[in-house]
Structures are given as C-alpha cells and as structure tokens.
Amino acid sequence: MHALLQVRDLTVSYYLNKGRGITALRGLNFDVAPGEAVGLLGESGCGKTTLALSLLRLLHDRGRILSGSIVFRGTNLLELDEHELQKVRGAEISMVYQEPGAALNPVIRAGDQVAEVLLAHREISLRCARIEARRLLAQVGLSEESGISDAYPHQLSGGQRQRVVIAQAIACRPALVIADEPSTALDSLTQVEILTLLKSLKNELQLALLFITHDPSLLAQLVDRVLVMYAGHLIEEGAAEQVLEKPLHPYTQGLLRARPAFSSARSSRFLNAIPGSPPDPACMPPGCPFEPRCSDRMNVCRTLEPAPLRPRQSGSVACFKYAN
Numbered sequence: 001m002h003a004l005l006q007v008r009d010l011t012v013s014y015y016l017n018k019g020r021g022i023t024a025l026r027g028l029n030f031d032v033a034p035g036e037a038v039g040l041l042g043e044s045g046c047g048k049t050t051l052a053l054s055l056l057r058l059l060h061d062r063g064r065i066l067s068g069s070i071v072f073r074g075t076n077l078l079e080l081d082e083h084e085l086q087k088v089r090g091a092e093i094s095m096v097y098q099e100p101g102a103a104l105n106p107v108i109r110a111g112d113q114v115a116e117v118l119l120a121h122r123e124i125s126l127r128c129a130r131i132e133a134r135r136l137l138a139q140v141g142l143s144e145e146s147g148i149s150d151a152y153p154h155q156l157s158g159g160q161r162q163r164v165v166i167a168q169a170i171a172c173r174p175a176l177v178i179a180d181e182p183s184t185a186l187d188s189l190t191q192v193e194i195l196t197l198l199k200s201l202k203n204e205l206q207l208a209l210l211f212i213t214h215d216p217s218l219l220a221q222l223v224d225r226v227l228v229m230y231a232g233h234l235i236e237e238g239a240a241e242q243v244l245e246k247p248l249h250p251y252t253q254g255l256l257r258a259r260p261a262f263s264s265a266r267s268s269r270f271l272n273a274i275p276g277s278p279p280d281p282a283c284m285p286p287g288c289p290f291e292p293r294c295s296d297r298m299n300v301c302r303t304l305e306p307a308p309l310r311p312r313q314s315g316s317v318a319c320f321k322y323a324n
Contacts, residue, residue, distance in 0.1 A: 238315025
C-alpha cells in the first residue's frame with residue numbers, strides 16, 4: 001500500500017536574534033498509511049508540535065524548514081505556494097489543537113465556525129453550510145437540542161469546545177487529521193470521551209490519524225503504530241503493542257516506567273523518573289542526544305549519533321545497544 005504521507009529528512013530550525021539558529025527537528029523520516037492511526041510520543045519540548053505545524057507549513061515566522069520533503073498523496077507540500085496550500089489545509093489535512101479555547105474565535109458562534117470551513121472549501125450556500133454544521137456537531141456528540149450551534153465558545157465547557165474543533169477538522173472529510181495533544185487541557189473523564197470519539201470517527205470516516213501526546217497511556221487503545229521522539233530525533237518506531245509493551249530504546253523504557261501505577265502492590269512507591277534533563281537544543285552535545293541521561297551508555301554514544309537499526313522484524317530503534 002502506498003503511503004498517504006511520507007516525511008523524509010525533515011530538519012527545522014528557529015532563528016532568534018542576530019540570526020542564531022536552534023534546530024528543533026533533525027532529519028525525521030516516517031510514513032503514515034491511508035486509514036492508519038500513528039502515535040507520536042515524547043516529553044514536552046522534544047519537537048512534537050513543531051512537527052505538526054511543519055506538516056501544514058504553519059510555523060512561526062522565525063521557523064524555517066531547512067531540508068527534506070513532506071509528500072502528501074504524491075505532492076511535495078514544500079513546493080506548493082500559499083494559494084495551493086490553502087486547498088490542502090482543512091480540506092485534505094486538518095488539525096485538532098491542544099487548547100480549543102485558543103483555536104476558536106471568541107466572537108463567532110460555534111455552528112458558524114464549523115460552517116466557515118465548509119464555505120472555504122466547498123461550493124455551498126451559507127444556509128446549507130449551517131445545516132451541515134449542525135449535522136457535524138451532532139456527529140461529534142453535540143445535539144441540536146443542546147443549543148451548542150448558537151453558543152459562543154466562552155459559553156461551552158472545555159470538552160464541548162474540543163468537540164467543536166473536531167467537527168471543524170472532519171467537516172470536509174480530510175484524508176489525514178493531526179491531533180496535537182487534544183485531551184491535555186481536559187479532565188480525565190472528558191479525556192476518555194474525546195479519545196473514544198476520535199477512534200470512532202477514524203473508523204467511521206476511514207481517516208488517517210497522527211495523534212501527538214506525552215502520555216503513553218493514551219496510545220494503547222487508539223493507535224496502530226508509535227513513533228518516539230527525543231530532542232528533535234525519532235529514536236524508536238514500531239507497532240503500538242511492541243513499543244508500549246516491549247520498548248527497545250532506553251528512553252522509551254524510562255518513559256514507560258515513569259507512568260503511575262494504580263495497583264495496590266505499587267501504590268505506595270515513588271514514581272520512577274528519568275534522571276537529568278533533555279539537552280539544550282541551542283548547544284546539542286555530540287553523539288547520542290540521550291547519552292547523558294542513559295544508564296546503558298557506552299563510549300561510542302558520546303561521539304557518534306546512532307543510525308536507525310532493525311533488531312526485530314518490524315520497526316526500528318536508534319541505539320548502539322543493538323548494533324551487533
């Protein structure tokens with residue numbers, strides 16, 4: 001099966017005062033297949049949101065894509081002009097943002113914000129767009145009787161606002177939805193509801209999903225494959241069951257050990273933590289970026305950056321432990 005999205009050698013930097021550059025993504029390579037759900041896992045600051053914004057070329061003015069390609073349905077998005085990109089954003093690739101309150105316009109009613117997406121990408125009247133917007137809101141669990149369509153964002157709960165943003169994202173039946181930590185700002189019960197909704201919509205609409213999170217516990221029931229990111233690098237990739245149950249990279253292992261345990265046998269124990277801090281992207285050390293924090297480090301890790309290896313039939317890991 002041909003990949004829906006192919007990312008090759010993607011390198012992104014941010015330029016600060018006096019032209020000083022900080023590299024946020026370093027030579028990323030991955031694919032997303034049609035209808036596939038891929039989880040992107042990593043702690044805060046590792047480059048996850050930069051990747052999401054790069055895919056739609058929505059980086060801040062100081063952000064620059066230095067090299068690589070982003071091929072979607074056979075077209076390199078980096079070669080399109082702004083007018084051509086507008087036809088892709090929202091229609092073929094859409095995004096669900098981490099903070100729905102910031103993603104929605106505070107002075108436009110929820111239903112009209114969904115209708116705006118339809119008006120931007122379809123030949124449709126305002127009346128028909130509003131009718132379709134109500135149907136989409138119902139599809140994400142906001143019934144017409146609830147009055148959500150006529151409400152302003154400040155009148156809605158966090159979960160309701162996120163459902164409105166999801167309705168916007170699926171309005172034009174895109175092939176790929178990028179969900180950037182869509183449940184982070186929500187309580188635990190609403191988190192489960194939003195994740196269940198995303199899984200249901202993915203199956204119902206045959207969407208590909210790139211789900212970005214720092215919490216591995218959210219991935220098991222939602223994604224088919226997991227990409228693990230650290231300090232702007234993709235360090236492990238594989239089937240969700242493999243990566244979440246039998247991780248290979250020391251960082252992934254540490255990340256999974258840091259999850260809270262809810263069994264009575266472990267409830268009194270302190271949480272496990274990965275020692276140290278991620279490297280400063282402005283002055284990355286040579287070698288493996290995880291080496292200063294790694295309990296399995298070797299001499300080679302200090303001087304050489306590991307290339308992806310395939311120690312098992314599927315997936316890859318960038319770690320010298322598996323070089324032999």
